Amino acid sequence: MHEWALAESIIVTIMKEYEKEKLSKVFKVTVKIGELQSIELDIFNFALENMIELYKPPVDLNNICLEIDRCILKCKVCDNHWNYRDTPKKLEEDEKEAIHFIPEVAHTYMRCTQCGSPDFEILQGRGVWIDSIEGEK
């Protein structure tokens, strides 16, 4: 349930932007949830709900739209692009758990599906990211 810490960062950021941009209203916040971090949407939604109660930001849970972001990896050595789900070697539970906490340790447990290098980039779908905050001044 470390998802709460990430949910908190979302709510705090919305509040900061609200003040900084002097918004009178926030319509919609789009949050990308990168596949690599294997965040459970139920837990994340529950965490957001609790953080909303705690911080009372100018948004409802309904205004926060979670979108799963497919994880695309790109090898720096052979230029191969692949999807996280297509990794042939199934990750162990504790490896998945480690990546859940710190997505970058993917470099410890995953390899390029073509050349076997650990030297790949996480092009998209890494973790939690605010794609946009739409509001009215």
Place this chain on the structure above:
Amino acid sequence: MHEWALAESIIVTIMKEYEKEKLSKVFKVTVKIGELQSIELDIFNFALENMIELYKPPVDLNNICLEIDRCILKCKVCDNHWNYRDTPKKLEEDEKEAIHFIPEVAHTYMRCTQCGSPDFEILQGRGVWIDSIEGEK
């Protein structure tokens, strides 16, 4: 005149792409010349001409279009964006020369114009880059 080494890399790359993409003809190669590296276009053109004579690639000098790429820097600390030319402190000749060889040593000689940090990104206009190679299969 280390421009020759960079010109050579352009010509070698055009030839590689020509073979790899099995092109029958190359119409146009667009090369971006980043402002930060202070490359003299005359010298660079002359170097390209000589390399074309040496390697006999499937292009003329006329097909290679050099475009100056404005240098935009972005501070990682304060988010300030600024143009290389707007750096208030004028660079010494030897500092300019060092950046001419290795553009990254800009971090030694330049600072964010707003907060003074050396921790900035070179968003664009760093050095020599092939923007596109247009050809026919």
Place this chain on the structure above:
Amino acid sequence: MDPRLNIINKRLENIKRVIAVSGGKGGIGKSQTAAALAQYLSMQNYRVGLLDLDFCGPSSHLILGIDDVFPEEDMGILPPLVGGIHFMSITFFSGGQPAPLRGGEISNAIIEILAITRWGPLDFLIIDMPPGTGDPTLDVIRLMERVEFLLVTTPSRVAQEVMKKELSVLRELHIPVIGVLENMKIKNNSPTEEVLAGLQVPFLGSIDFDEDLEDALGNTDKLLATGFVKQLGQILAHSQMIS
């Protein structure tokens, strides 16, 4: 927009002092100093955290013999309390295997750790820094508002040169520097003191090369009995560093 950047200083708000043990060069005793400093402060009944940010060569856990613990998940992650020290390291997640990360990824991992670790109230958070003034150093400067640096060097000219470079970056950016510690002294001269003269950066003192340190690694009781820790304790007791 990276939401994590907005939570980092909130995570650190109940920590009185954040001290990054750095020095530019590798192998000068940064990890040894960070671990001993954390031990010393904990013995003085301060509440202490130790954060190992050396992703390529994490060593704090080896020095303190930390093994078989894992952070608890509770609205974030809680650093396990080991021998009186709240400890966090990448090794919890890489399991001692190699983590060949590029700079941008190290930066991202550091941001993640800072965003999700709930230290709770601390008197000191000690950071064991990797060598260099690359991503980790630049990020600690950029992200941790109240960080102070404690620099380590050896008497060797190669170490001194690198330390001076780091010092010059820190001073230019007005980052507080507690002082410079000279480690692994073998001969009688202290070149660090001369190098610092006129720079208005405190010379904290010297710690001798200690042939028996290696045998104490991994055992906190033995470590506390080493010449290294004794000399560090004397330096700390006589400095205004801890107040």
Place this chain on the structure above:
Amino acid sequence: MDPRLNIINKRLENIKRVIAVSGGKGGIGKSQTAAALAQYLSMQNYRVGLLDLDFCGPSSHLILGIDDVFPEEDMGILPPLVGGIHFMSITFFSGGQPAPLRGGEISNAIIEILAITRWGPLDFLIIDMPPGTGDPTLDVIRLMERVEFLLVTTPSRVAQEVMKKELSVLRELHIPVIGVLENMKIKNNSPTEEVLAGLQVPFLGSIDFDEDLEDALGNTDKLLATGFVKQLGQILAHSQMIS
């Protein structure tokens, strides 16, 4: 499209062997070994280049006392020949001032240096690597087709752990490893030999901790007379490393 990537191996095509002196940890003697190796090979009448890729803590020039030279521009840049060694380092461009670069920028600078440096025909190009398995190590592996690694470690457990991690990455990627050199030996045991047993990686030998090395830094004649260089020479003479 980055044109520089296509020219790098052409720039290295007249170099017989490219040897990266690495080892994961900092302060274990990588720079000292790289410099002494270059000196030794040059004394044996090999044509030798030395490339310092430690951008945060460049040391090769300090060890060899290289000063007051600058690369010549001639269809690229030509490494100055100093004491029989063709030498290239970031210090030529940063002028001894700090170069606080992030990983991606270090990577970019390495690509630039490799793309524009015209080494000419060499028997050996020795690379003095920074600590860690970050951008420089990953780039050397990715960009230099024929690179071989020579690993350095100390007998210390903290150094051994980091060396094992780097070794495991190199082996997984099938990068040739010439062997592991144990440096700064103080006591009688050689833990490196035990660690390597069964790994099919040659143990090259040990070099003692040499209290007088520091005084020889910056002076090539004095360096050649040190115990360090003598022991390294013996190890090299008895190994099949140079053939």
